[in-house]
Amino acid sequence: KAGVTQTPRYLIKTRGQQVTLSCSPISGHRSVSWYQQTPGQGLQFLFEYFSETQRNKGNFPGRFSGRQFSNSRSEMNVSTLELGDSALYLCASSPGGTASPTGELFFGEGSRLTVL
Amino acid sequence: DAKTTQPPSMDCAEGRAANLPCNHSTISGNEYVYWYRQIHSQGPQYIIHGLKNNETNEMASLIITEDRKSSTLILPHATLRDTAVYYCIVRVALNNAGNMLTFGGGTRLMVKP
Numbered sequence: 001k002a003g004v005t006q007t008p009r010y011l012i013k014t015r016g017q018q019v020t021l022s023c024s025p026i027s028g029h030r031s032v033s034w035y036q037q038t039p040g041q042g043l044q045f046l047f048e049y050f051s052e053t054q055r056n057k058g059n060f061p062g063r064f065s066g067r068q069f070s071n072s073r074s075e076m077n078v079s080t081l082e083l084g085d086s087a088l089y090l091c092a093s094s095p096g097g098t099a100s101p102t103g104e105l106f107f108g109e110g111s112r113l114t115v116l
Numbered sequence: 117d118a119k120t121t122q123p124p125s126m127d128c129a130e131g132r133a134a135n136l137p138c139n140h141s142t143i144s145g146n147e148y149v150y151w152y153r154q155i156h157s158q159g160p161q162y163i164i165h166g167l168k169n170n171e172t173n174e175m176a177s178l179i180i181t182e183d184r185k186s187s188t189l190i191l192p193h194a195t196l197r198d199t200a201v202y203y204c205i206v207r208v209a210l211n212n213a214g215n216m217l218t219f220g221g222g223t224r225l226m227v228k229p
Contacts (some may be wrong), residue, residue, distance in 0.1 A: 107159030
């Protein structure tokens with residue numbers, strides 16, 4: 001069974017640009033969540049999508065947005081990039097329903113964004 | 117979600133058991149203890165979770181004290197590949213309230229030959 005796939009793995013952008021990252025969850029998983037990891041702040045939750053609806057949102061500015069498609073694939077977008085947005089962006093998937101209430105999260109390898 | 121306290125770093129000799137402690141004195145009755153680890157530059161990996169009873173799987177054992185205020189993750193025979201940051205997270209069951217995990221600083225385990 002294929003794992004969580006994130007693309008691109010590495011990318012470089014300049015300040016002011018925008019970026020879109022993609023995440024394909026494990027087949028059958030309906031929940032996708034996104035995390036940002038930086039050396040200073042550690043792993044921080046961005047948002048979670050379940051069945052195309054945002055279910056939870058972390059404390060990030062509106063420049064960070066996401067969406068989920070009917071096939072559960074998810075994208076996150078960061079507009080007007082700042083130097084501090086340089087980070088590893090991780091996607092995690094899980095079945096998401098109440099059928100498995102103690103389910104684990106499966107993380108992808110991440111997309112490493114560098115903002116110059 | 118309850119907060120957790122972990123030592124920032126630990127060393128362990130290869131082949132020996134690694135015992136990673138976690139304090140969660142404000143844990144609620146419906147909160148589970150989850151352990152994840154992150155090997156350098158990879159995404160976090162689920163290890164084990166428990167509610168009240170001790171748990172064991174192919175990766176590790178989880179010992180939860182009777183009052184549930186602390187727990188210990190045990191890697192019975194640590195290898196160099198177990199070198200990673202280990203995160204102890206306490207929260208209600210995943211999926212029932214969404215899948216947000218709050219990661220603290222974790223414990224950086226260094227397994228030495």
